[in-house]
Structures are given as structure tokens and as C-alpha cells.
Amino acid sequence: MIVAFFLLLFFVMTPMSLYLLAKHGENRLLVWGAFILFTAGLSGLQVGLEKIVLPHITSLGAGDTAVTVLSVLTAFLNIIVHSFPYYLILVFFIHFAGYPKTVVTVLLLVPVLLAFVFTDAYTTSWMNYSYILSWGIPYMLASIILFVKGMLKIEKEKVKKLQYFGLGMIIFIPEAFLLFLQLEGSYFQSPVELLILIPILCLFSLLAGLILYGYNVFTRFQSTAVLTKMQLGTSLMQHAFKNAISKNKLYALTIKRSLETKQYEEVDDHLNSLLRSNDHLMDMVSKLSYLTRRRLNVELEPTDIALVLEEVIDEFVHTPVSFEKQFSSVKLAVDRTLMTECFSNIISNAVEAIDGQGQITIIMEKTKRHVKIHFTDTGRGMDKEQINNLFEPFYSTKHKSGYNFGLGMFHVKKIMNAHRGKVKVTSQPGRGTTVTLMYPGREKESL
Structure with missing residues (x-):
């Protein structure tokens, strides 16, 4: 028995x-x-x-x-x-x-x-x-x-x-x-x-x-650092809205300055950027529900990743950080809105880690099975313990290294999981950080 x-x-x-x-x-x-x-x-x-x-x-x-x-x-x-x-x-x-x-x-x-x-x-x-x-x-x-x-x-x-x-x-x-x-x-x-x-x-x-x-x-009964799904969804949404609203305000101020200085030829470009940012904000509103779900609902469409990267980089032109671009046109089936959020979170964290003048290098690597994008900054870096906790929701190293990944990297991982991709982070204190996004499959032949 x-x-x-x-x-x-x-x-x-x-x-x-x-x-x-x-x-x-x-x-x-x-x-x-x-x-x-x-x-x-x-x-x-x-x-x-x-x-x-x-x-x-x-x-x-x-x-x-x-x-x-x-x-x-x-x-x-x-x-x-x-x-x-x-x-x-x-x-x-x-x-x-x-x-x-x-x-x-x-x-x-x-x-x-x-x-x-x-x-x-x-x-x-x-x-x-x-x-x-x-x-x-x-x-x-x-x-x-x-x-x-x-x-x-x-x-x-x-x-x-x-x-x-x-x-x-x-x-x-x-x-x-x-x-x-x-x-x-x-x-x-x-x-x-x-x-x-x-x-x-x-x-x-x-x-x-x-x-x-x-x-x-x-x-x-998760640890106090991990909130319930409803709290998590609300905080993530607030985080995304604040970024989008801040960008819209920046574009509006830029348009105002261009009008005051009678640089009318620049207004059209800034206005287009504002409209794109507004469209992105509306897309986030339409996806309120996915932030409280375990899995994100993605709407895949052939997208030129290089164009998305350029658009996100343009949002940080007002910072003292310079960008080294080593990427070319690559067309992948992704959710454009989610991918924009993904790139924006990574670059925003890198800019904050640098905390002044520095450089962010973006390298694209194409293999037979994957497309990899490496974001390398010259910031303060992180130790092993911080890297191990990096993808925990609401875990932040800001008070230690200036790398505020409280929500950003958790959301980045969710986005990459939804695309059947992977995210990897390597870093050393004082030597910067590299975030690598790896997309499965080959690039699309045409848009």
C-alpha cells in the first residue's frame, strides 16, 4: 500500500x-x-x-x-x-x-x-x-x-x-x-x-x-516589487502614455519655434512627426487590453525595421547623446506599434544610463535564421545581480547605476516574446551595456 x-x-x-x-x-x-x-x-x-x-x-x-x-x-x-x-x-x-x-x-x-x-x-x-x-x-x-x-x-x-x-x-x-x-x-x-x-x-x-x-x-502573494495584473497594466500604460505625450509636446514646441523664426520649410517635417506620434498614441489606446493579459496580441505586417529605428532615433535628437548607425533596410513581419515601443524603451534607458554626453551604437546583424539588432551604450553599466533582475516588473537599478529599467525592459521582453524573439543583455559596471534583440526567420522580400 x-x-x-x-x-x-x-x-x-x-x-x-x-x-x-x-x-x-x-x-x-x-x-x-x-x-x-x-x-x-x-x-x-x-x-x-x-x-x-x-x-x-x-x-x-x-x-x-x-x-x-x-x-x-x-x-x-x-x-x-x-x-x-x-x-x-x-x-x-x-x-x-x-x-x-x-x-x-x-x-x-x-x-x-x-x-x-x-x-x-x-x-x-x-x-x-x-x-x-x-x-x-x-x-x-x-x-x-x-x-x-x-x-x-x-x-x-x-x-x-x-x-x-x-x-x-x-x-x-x-x-x-x-x-x-x-x-x-x-x-x-x-x-x-x-x-x-x-x-x-x-x-x-x-x-x-x-x-x-x-x-x-x-x-x-508575489514579493512587494511585483504588483497584480491590474496594477501592472495601469502602470505600464501610464509609462507608455507619458512617453508619447512628452514627444507630442516636444514636436509642438518645435513647430512653434519654427513658426516664430519663420522657418516654414521645417514645419512640414515636424508636423508629420507629430502626426506619426499621434497615430502611435492612438494605437496604444486601442491596445489598452493587452497590457493586462499574459500574452500580447500582435498585428504582424511587413515593416522596414530601419525606418522604425530612424523614427525612434529622431525622438532623441535633443539629447547630448550621439548615435552610430550600422544598419540597413530590413523588412520583417512585426507589429509596428509594439516594435516602436520596444526600440524607444531601449534607447531611452541607454540615454538615461549615459547621463550626459556619450554614444549609442546600433548594429544590425543578418544570419540565415535570425536578424539581430545590438544596442550598445557607453553608460554606467550593471553588475550580474542587476542583470539577473532586469526583466522583473518594477525592478529598477536607477538608484544604483542610472539604468531605469523598472518597466521598460519588462515590456521589451513581453514584446519580443510575442514576436517569438529573444532579448539578451550583457553589461559590466563602468563599461556600458549591450541589449540584443533577436528575431527569428528571414527578412521579407517586399513590403
Whole structure:
């Protein structure tokens, strides 16, 4: 019976975790939650190999090599399911509390990996529970502290507090039984068979987690830097409108100066720019809904990317930044409005990063399968931690490096995802930043 429960755990939790990773790869909270589910699913695989597969192949008289390989695999899985939950749960609550630090995440992994050194997985599967508990208990206590701290920060709403408490119990109760299982035998003798309770509790926790997932509780309890979809959509729209309105004002002032100085031949060009900007603003109004959706709705049309780049560059002629253009006419099927926003956000961020005189180099690279556009600035650059958080909504490095990517780069990534493209950022402090947009497919033959 106990083996059946563990096998059920494997066949239910493993695909569920893979689904969450595929569907919510940008949501760090759900990603770490999916890793916890995956590890729980591996416990079912480990029990199945140890209790069913290994005895079966041994009874069939399989060779020593096959038995040894399968024994080592089973032992490695045993180490994973006994050690990784403490680490994954702690990192989950670190992200839950809004303290995601790459360095901390890596350092916390070191004791977990050392479990493979201090246990025997080669001759006899022997678990060094004393070593695992030496850091596992502090990890669990740290997770509880972060959980309680988050609980105290929640507003005085009974529903939210109840949901948050339920989320903690979903995670901590199976972890507590894992801890008791490791303590049993060495530190105390339990009259209850704890092993059979673990898969049952995990399955109940999964059911409760799915209920919370259905009510978007995980999204609602993202770190304070990540707002709800409605807030995100409103802020993104405000960001886009402010840019468009500022451009219209600039064009209007330029037309006024041209009229005052009787430079009538320039008025027509400035007026055309104003009309184009107005059309762009109206396009954004018509696409209010896409900012609150998970995926953008794009209207693809053959577009000369070089012309779009020139139009966006013209918006920054009043800045002290110079542009080096290394691109030619390339026609791609894109949403012109979204692509204009994409280029405008990247260049605007670069201008802000330079903060004075400097240069932005735009290079276009054409290959058989892709068209790449590289935006390189001579600004202040960013460190690895800033780059890792760059595409988080409302994450800003402005106070650190002058690179205000709070909304811009998040929107750039959404636009490139909608075009089945990719965006890559490379940077070093003091050496500028390069943003690369990569479009799949070949350029269109004609407009």
C-alpha cells in the first residue's frame, strides 16, 4: 500500500511541476514551488525503484553492473529527497519575502551538495541524517521566521491571512514529517509509521495548493516589487502614455519655434512627426487590453525595421547623446506599434544610463535564421545581480547605476516574446551595456 501511494505521488506531482515550470517560468515564486513539487515526486520514483524495480531485476538474475548502477541511482535519489526540500522551501520563502539574492541562493546550496559527499551512495545506501539535520533544521527555522515575518506584514484582512497561513501549512507540514522521519530511530522511536503519512500529506498539500493556485493566491502573494495584473497594466500604460505625450509636446514646441523664426520649410517635417506620434498614441489606446493579459496580441505586417529605428532615433535628437548607425533596410513581419515601443524603451534607458554626453551604437546583424539588432551604450553599466533582475516588473537599478529599467525592459521582453524573439543583455559596471534583440526567420522580400 505504501509503495502505491509513493508511485501515485510520482505520477501526479512530476507532471504538475513540469507544467508549472513551462507555464509560469517568469514567476520565480511558482518556479521554486514547482521545484518543491518535483522533488516530492522524485520520492515516489525512489521508492518505486527501491521496492519494485531493484528486487525484480535481482530476481531475474541481472548482471552486477546493472544492479550497481540502479542501486547508485536509487541512493542518489534518496539523498535528493532527504536534503533538497529544506533548501528549496527556504529559497521559496526568501522569494516570498522579497529578498531574492543570487549569491545567497548559491551559498545556501553548498551544504545540500555536500550531502552527496557525507553519505554513502556507492556500496550501501547509507543516509547521514546527522549531517543533513545539522543544516536542515536551521534552514527550516529560517523558513518559519520568514513565513511569520510575512504573516505580520499582511494587511488586516482575514481572507488574506487565512490564505497565507494555509500556504505555510501546505509546505511546512510535509517538511515537519520529513524531519520527524529523519529524527526517528536515531533520536526517538515513534509508535506511528511516519513513512506512509508523507505521501498522503504531500497529496493533500498538492490538492490544497491547486485550490490556492486556482484563486491566483501565488500571484497575489508575489514579493512587494511585483504588483497584480491590474496594477501592472495601469502602470505600464501610464509609462507608455507619458512617453508619447512628452514627444507630442516636444514636436509642438518645435513647430512653434519654427513658426516664430519663420522657418516654414521645417514645419512640414515636424508636423508629420507629430502626426506619426499621434497615430502611435492612438494605437496604444486601442491596445489598452493587452497590457493586462499574459500574452500580447500582435498585428504582424511587413515593416522596414530601419525606418522604425530612424523614427525612434529622431525622438532623441535633443539629447547630448550621439548615435552610430550600422544598419540597413530590413523588412520583417512585426507589429509596428509594439516594435516602436520596444526600440524607444531601449534607447531611452541607454540615454538615461549615459547621463550626459556619450554614444549609442546600433548594429544590425543578418544570419540565415535570425536578424539581430545590438544596442550598445557607453553608460554606467550593471553588475550580474542587476542583470539577473532586469526583466522583473518594477525592478529598477536607477538608484544604483542610472539604468531605469523598472518597466521598460519588462515590456521589451513581453514584446519580443510575442514576436517569438529573444532579448539578451550583457553589461559590466563602468563599461556600458549591450541589449540584443533577436528575431527569428528571414527578412521579407517586399513590403
